[in-house]
Amino acid sequence: MSMRRDRELSTDENESLKHHLYVCINCKRFDTQLDFLSRLSKKYAQGVGMPSTATIRNIDADTDSDSDSDKA
Amino acid sequence: MTTLNNSESSKNTARRTQLFTEIESHRGYLIRFATAKLRDGAQAEEVVQETLLAALSGVDSFSGQSTLRTWLTGILKFKVIDFQRAVISERARTVSATADDDSADPEWFDKLFDETGHWKEQFSDWQTPDNALEQKQFFEAFEHCMDKLPESARRVFFQREVMGNETEEICKDEAISSSNCWVILHRARVSLRDCINRSWFQGNFG
Numbered sequence: 001m002s003m004r005r006d007r008e009l010s011t012d013e014n015e016s017l018k019h020h021l022y023v024c025i026n027c028k029r030f031d032t033q034l035d036f037l038s039r040l041s042k043k044y045a046q047g048v049g050m051p052s053t054a055t056i057r058n059i060d061a062d063t064d065s066d067s068d069s070d071k072a
Numbered sequence: 073m074t075t076l077n078n079s080e081s082s083k084n085t086a087r088r089t090q091l092f093t094e095i096e097s098h099r100g101y102l103i104r105f106a107t108a109k110l111r112d113g114a115q116a117e118e119v120v121q122e123t124l125l126a127a128l129s130g131v132d133s134f135s136g137q138s139t140l141r142t143w144l145t146g147i148l149k150f151k152v153i154d155f156q157r158a159v160i161s162e163r164a165r166t167v168s169a170t171a172d173d174d175s176a177d178p179e180w181f182d183k184l185f186d187e188t189g190h191w192k193e194q195f196s197d198w199q200t201p202d203n204a205l206e207q208k209q210f211f212e213a214f215e216h217c218m219d220k221l222p223e224s225a226r227r228v229f230f231q232r233e234v235m236g237n238e239t240e241e242i243c244k245d246e247a248i249s250s251s252n253c254w255v256i257l258h259r260a261r262v263s264l265r266d267c268i269n270r271s272w273f274q275g276n277f278g
Contacts, residue, residue: 029196030265039205041233043205044214045235
């Protein structure tokens with residue numbers, strides 16, 4: 001299960017894994033959770049859950065509009 | 073005029089303070105990223121410090137096309153390469169990837185399975201796991217779990233799953249065989265799954 005995330009499995013290995021996941025509910029659940037772990041890692045790399053870049057944009061916008069009003 | 077200048081100056085100061093806070097909030101991730109590449113916490117801190125300073129002085133070039141973290145990571149990659157170039161002639165690769173693995177409990181992995189080779193633990197379904205991906209606390213729990221991995225496992229996992237590097241590249245980087253790399257990755261995933269399960273889905277946060 002873990003290895004198929006790091007290398008291509010042979011046809012036999014794929015068949016064997018498919019069959020095993022069909023009969024082993026616990027393993028299927030584990031496999032799903034490993035999928036989630038991969039997704040979580042990708043989100044983590046993107047900085048999801050961290051302060052958004054919107055703050056920078058908002059500050060820029062605020063500063064610009066403030067400057068404009070100051071000039072006016 | 074002086075009043076307007078003072079007002080603009082204080083706004084700029086406030087803006088820079090807020091930017092600093094926002095950029096600074098990515099330090100933990102950047103240190104992990106740099107440590108995965110450099111294998112040295114102190115060197116990683118040094119490179120990240122340079123990265124954050126470069127980011128602060130060049131924040132105007134951030135277009136917002138990517139996330140702030142992606143932008144910072146791009147700067148960090150160049151800093152890491154610069155650093156590696158500077159020290160590559162003096163550095164010897166002496167750290168074995170498996171040296172510290174399993175040192176606390178060499179049999180921890182075997183203990184997860186019964187005598188027939190099946191999992192001892194019955195895994196429960198994680199309810200709406202995607203909701204956790206919206207919560208900052210969950211990512212803190214994830215970081216905490218990664219920090220508990222043996223050092224080499226943490227580096228290998230980070231390179232594979234977070235940075236998305238190919239295993240061949242990681243093997244070369246770590247000077248380990250492919251099969252060793254797969255074993256380390258498998259154990260890291262098992263350990264992380266268990267930690268996240270206990271600390272979040274079955275624990276206080278979930």
